[in-house]
Amino acid sequence: MPDEPHPPLTARHRVKSYELDSFGHVNNAVYLNLFEGARNEYMLQRGLSFADFSVWKAHPIVAEAWVRYRRAAFVDDKLVILGAVENASNVSFTIRYRIEREGDGQWLAEGTTRMAFVDPEGKPTRIPQAFKEKFIESRGV
Amino acid sequence: MPDEPHPPLTARHRVKSYELDSFGHVNNAVYLNLFEGARNEYMLQRGLSFADFSVWKAHPIVAEAWVRYRRAAFVDDKLVILGAVENASNVSFTIRYRIEREGDGQWLAEGTTRMAFVDPEGKPTRIPQAFKEKFIESRGV
Amino acid sequence: MPDEPHPPLTARHRVKSYELDSFGHVNNAVYLNLFEGARNEYMLQRGLSFADFSVWKAHPIVAEAWVRYRRAAFVDDKLVILGAVENASNVSFTIRYRIEREGDGQWLAEGTTRMAFVDPEGKPTRIPQAFKEKFIESRGV
Amino acid sequence: MPDEPHPPLTARHRVKSYELDSFGHVNNAVYLNLFEGARNEYMLQRGLSFADFSVWKAHPIVAEAWVRYRRAAFVDDKLVILGAVENASNVSFTIRYRIEREGDGQWLAEGTTRMAFVDPEGKPTRIPQAFKEKFIESRGV
Numbered sequence: 001m002p003d004e005p006h007p008p009l010t011a012r013h014r015v016k017s018y019e020l021d022s023f024g025h026v027n028n029a030v031y032l033n034l035f036e037g038a039r040n041e042y043m044l045q046r047g048l049s050f051a052d053f054s055v056w057k058a059h060p061i062v063a064e065a066w067v068r069y070r071r072a073a074f075v076d077d078k079l080v081i082l083g084a085v086e087n088a089s090n091v092s093f094t095i096r097y098r099i100e101r102e103g104d105g106q107w108l109a110e111g112t113t114r115m116a117f118v119d120p121e122g123k124p125t126r127i128p129q130a131f132k133e134k135f136i137e138s139r140g141v
Numbered sequence: 142m143p144d145e146p147h148p149p150l151t152a153r154h155r156v157k158s159y160e161l162d163s164f165g166h167v168n169n170a171v172y173l174n175l176f177e178g179a180r181n182e183y184m185l186q187r188g189l190s191f192a193d194f195s196v197w198k199a200h201p202i203v204a205e206a207w208v209r210y211r212r213a214a215f216v217d218d219k220l221v222i223l224g225a226v227e228n229a230s231n232v233s234f235t236i237r238y239r240i241e242r243e244g245d246g247q248w249l250a251e252g253t254t255r256m257a258f259v260d261p262e263g264k265p266t267r268i269p270q271a272f273k274e275k276f277i278e279s280r281g282v
Numbered sequence: 283m284p285d286e287p288h289p290p291l292t293a294r295h296r297v298k299s300y301e302l303d304s305f306g307h308v309n310n311a312v313y314l315n316l317f318e319g320a321r322n323e324y325m326l327q328r329g330l331s332f333a334d335f336s337v338w339k340a341h342p343i344v345a346e347a348w349v350r351y352r353r354a355a356f357v358d359d360k361l362v363i364l365g366a367v368e369n370a371s372n373v374s375f376t377i378r379y380r381i382e383r384e385g386d387g388q389w390l391a392e393g394t395t396r397m398a399f400v401d402p403e404g405k406p407t408r409i410p411q412a413f414k415e416k417f418i419e420s421r422g423v
Numbered sequence: 424m425p426d427e428p429h430p431p432l433t434a435r436h437r438v439k440s441y442e443l444d445s446f447g448h449v450n451n452a453v454y455l456n457l458f459e460g461a462r463n464e465y466m467l468q469r470g471l472s473f474a475d476f477s478v479w480k481a482h483p484i485v486a487e488a489w490v491r492y493r494r495a496a497f498v499d500d501k502l503v504i505l506g507a508v509e510n511a512s513n514v515s516f517t518i519r520y521r522i523e524r525e526g527d528g529q530w531l532a533e534g535t536t537r538m539a540f541v542d543p544e545g546k547p548t549r550i551p552q553a554f555k556e557k558f559i560e561s562r563g564v
Contacts, residue, residue: 016178017191018309022302022357022473025545028485028536029300029455036452037157040217050158050216050445062451066489072545075191075304076181113451122448122495159452161445163332163498166404168441169344169395170314177311191304203310207348213404216445254310263307263354298460299473319439322499332440332498357473358463 008138009083009095011038012102017075025072031109032065035097038081046134056128058117063092067111071101078102088136090126092116149279150224150236152179153243158216166213172250173206176238179222187275197269199258204233208252212242219243229277231267233257290420291365291377293320294384299357307354313391314347317379320363328416338410340399345374349393353383360384370418372408374398431561432506432518434461435525440498448495454532455488458520461504469557479551481540486515490534494524501525511559513549515539 013034021027043049053059073079083097092114099109119125127136154175162168184190194200214220224238233255240250260266268277295316303309325331335341355361365379374396381391401407409418436457444450466472476482496502506520515537522532542548550559 014182016174017181017303018174018177018311020304021300022304022306023482023484024304025484027300027459028488029452029459032452032455033157033159036159040158041155044217059446061446061448061495062492064489064491065451066487068487069485072484076185158444159450162440163443163445163447164341164343165445166343168318169347170311170318170441173311173314177309200305202305202307202354203351205348205350206310207346209346210344213343296464298456299463300456300459315439315441318441322440323437326499358467 008085009038009042009081009097011041011081013037013079013081015073015075015077015079020075025074026077028067028069031067031069031099031111032062032113034079034081034099035065035083035095035111035113038083038097039095042083043135046138048131048134052128052130056130058119058125058128060115060131061118062113063116064114065111066113067109069109071106071108073099073101073108079108085136088127088132091124093127093136149226150179150183150222150238152182152222154178154220154222156214156216156218156220161216166215167218169208169210172208172210172240172252173203173254175220175222175240176206176224176236176252176254179224179238180236183224184276187279189272189275193269193271197271199260199266199269201256201272202259203254204257205255206252207254208250210250212247212249214240214242214249220249226277229268229273232265234268234277289364289366289380291320291324291363291367291379293323293363295319295361295363297355297357297359297361302357307356308359310349310351313349313351313381313393314344314395316361316363316381317347317365317377317393317395320365320379321377324365325417328420330413330416334410334412338412340401340407340410342397342413343400344395345398346396347393348395349391351391353388353390355381355383355390361390367418370409370414373406375409375418431508432461432465432504432520434464434504436460436502436504438496438498438500438502443498448497449500451490451492454490454492454522454534455485455536457502457504457522458488458506458518458534458536461506461520462518465506466558469561471554471557475551475553479553481542481548481551483538483554484541485536486539487537488534489536490532492532494529494531496522496524496531502531508559511550511555514547516550516559 019030080100083095087094094114097111160171221241224236228235235255238252258266301312362382365377369376376396379393399407442453503523506518510517517537520534
């Protein structure tokens with residue numbers, strides 16, 4: 001992603017006090033929420049919604065996740081979550097993320113989620129064509 | 142609050158998929174997070190921060206909370222959280238909230254939190270003067 | 283509930299570090315999770331499961347919640363969540379809860395949730411008969 | 424871990440309905456909570472507590488996390504979280520986890536967290552000797 005100056009997936013988040021743990025920094029699990037929130041935002045930007053999953057009878061799941069925490073995030077921090085799709089096939093794709101703090105521009109975390117699609121019974125299924133075109137093949141605005 | 146057309150506390154929140162429960166609507170506990178996030182936002186607007194709590198050696202706690210859920214909130218809904226302080230004394234105050242959905246303007250929930258201040262050992266203490274002036278006595282913009 | 287020495291709904295919970303906020307005590311919203319977890323546990327004890335909701339095409343929602351926080355809960359605390367049903371009608375019922383800390387027996391919080399049933403479209407519906415018999419009318423073991 | 428038949432870190436967790444997402448399975452971020460809860464439990468088993476972190480003026484943070492999701496977990500599932508420490512140095516160590524479902528014995532997820540210690544200002548510091556002896560060097564009961 002460092003060599004991709006305009007990652008298509010971009011979302012913003014202001015850290016809330018309920019996302020902190022007793023050491024005063026954002027809890028490690030919350031970063032997976034931030035990645036998920038960025039996916040929500042990107043779906044909206046690409047004209048997709050959760051209602052599509054019912055129509056397609058297929059929805060995405062996280063098959064694998066990885067996060068490297070570089071610097072702590074604190075209450076009221078304005079975060080930018082950047083992301084880009086990589087390694088897409090017919091059955092899975094990976095999103096690479098980077099979280100930065102606005103203001104000092106510090107790079108706080110990076111990570112990946114490998115995503116796959118399943119049918120309502122949880123069985124693996126091909127990525128729906130409309131999702132592929134709008135979410136995966138898009139190269140941003 | 143209906144008779145108070147410009148409640149001073151105003152915050153916005155886009156519903157994320159990780160805030161839903163298995164019935165597809167925002168889980169009941171998340172509404173207390175929304176109230177807390179609105180307090181975070183209002184503190185910033187009033188020039189207050191969590192660092193002040195360390196300086197004052199006193200921080201607010203929720204002593205009592207009440208929520209009435211009127212209509213479900215769904216993923217991607219844009220929520221507006223409105224609030225106003227009422228019944229302030231030297232040791233506690235209440236915030237009344239209303240959550241509306243932008244777009245259809247539906248009134249989704251209302252609630253209150255009664256707040257008190259405690260010292261670092263958890264003992265009740267008077268509300269710090271600076272908090273009183275900026276957070277409680279302010280009548281909004 | 284104080285006058286009801288053996289509340290039928292009983293659940294246990296060990297406080298986890300991710301349930302704390304930056305002041306080192308359990309966040310206020312988590313108490314609604316504790317109430318929900320106690321309802322989960324009680325359903326199991328009464329021979330009910332979430333699969334029943336699909337069969338009945340009706341599931342419970344929280345219509346109103348109230349919590350009074352009396353003393354803070356800390357990491358590793360062993361909590362007991364006690365509850366009893368009150369004010370049941372054909373369309374709603376209330377559960378009254380009390381949270382105690384094992385060991386010192388301190389009473390940490392009390393609260394209520396008023397519950398109603400809705401159909402898959404979210405429309406209010408009568409409480410299913412099997413739920414009424416097993417969850418509401420049961421007087422405990 | 425497969426070649427280590429008795430991993431020292433063992434914890435149990437019953438899935439709650441508030442841990443599910445709208446697809447009816449446990450949300451991906453919750454697995455990092457499960458890992459954290461297992462660390463809480465193991466600390467207690469080894470005679471350690473969060474109060475030690477204040478005494479030592481040093482506490483652990485998650486420096487890196489990885490999760491592979493193999494099968495979905497559902498409400499009321501009884502999970503077993505197993506773990507073992509590996510690759511410990513003076514400044515960091517890794518815990519490898521596996522999550523199984525009791526009953527059918529299915530292997531639901533595996534993962535790792537690389538942990539480091541920081542002082543109250545967030546600066547990296549050596550692992551406290553008492554933590555090393557009790558948490559890291561212990562080979563289980």
